[in-house]
Amino acid sequence: EPEVTQTPSHQVTQMGQEVILRCVPISNHLYFYWYRQILGQKVEFLVSFYNNEISEKSEIFDDQFSVERPDGSNFTLKIRSTKLEDSAMYFCASMFIRGPTEAFFGQGTRLTVV
Amino acid sequence: DQQVKQNSPSLSVQEGRISILNCDYTNSMFDYFLWYKKYPAEGPTFLISISSIKDKNEDGRFTVFLNKSAKHLSLHIVPSQPGDSAVYFCAASEIGAARQLTFGSGTQLTVLP
Incomplete structure (x- = not known):
């Protein structure tokens, strides 16, 4: 069964460093998302991406964040200068069509900022 | 801004029960609502989803009910199995560009053997 894959599974970084989280969405999907879950809190929407551009973003997704689809398969989330409060599980998701339909999630990347 | 609320952080159920x-x-x-x-x-x-034009959707042991007037939905699992023990999230999306x-x-559902 096709699945969304994320790398790395765990990333530890120093405050102020840049990190790139990687995702390979399901191959025929057209809509891509990043969500995050801070420990003990809800899963929160960060950004959606369609047709090589951001279609929607939340207030969490400030200038420190960026997304890119550098080739036909990868979808990346970059945090330019990490802060302690960026520590969270980051989930990539993809959707075949705009919906309404379900989104498929990757297994997540645990980001720890020290 | 809690647009979607799950008021029970945990639930324990005996195996075989609902x-x-x-x-x-x-x-x-x-x-559109999803579990x-x-x-x-x-x-x-x-797991399962339901459109706002329906009030029930069933898939095997899982049934989702939607009460639009009460703005309430529920997930029924019958019979419950120990492998169902997990965290269950309710989610919703609205018409718009990004969905x-x-x-x-x-x-947190715990099914006790």
Whole structure:
């Protein structure tokens, strides 16, 4: 069964460093998302991406964040200068069509900022 | 700004009995509702969904009920099995360009053998 894959599974970084989280969405999907879950809190929407551009973003997704689809398969989330409060599980998701339909999630990347 | 609420952080049920998980929402623009199941250190896994034009959707042991007037939905699992023990998230999306999901805070279901 096709699945969304994320790398790395765990990333530890120093405050102020840049990190790139990687995702390979399901191959025929057209809509891509990043969500995050801070420990003990809800899963929160960060950004959606369609047709090589951001279609929607939340207030969490400030200038420190960026997304890119550098080739036909990868979808990346970059945090330019990490802060302690960026520590969270980051989930990539993809959707075949705009919906309404379900989104498929990757297994997540645990980001720890020290 | 809790547009999707799951008021029960945990639920314990005996194996073979019914599990009922509840979810309330406030945003009238939501037209599609989903339940996801999540194990520790894994991503959410889609379970079942329902469109706002329906009031019930069934898939095997899982049934979702939607009461639009009360802005309430519930997930019924019958019969419950120990493998169902996980965190269950209610989520919703509204008509719009991105169809992003708004999640509830989750309910930890424990099915006791």
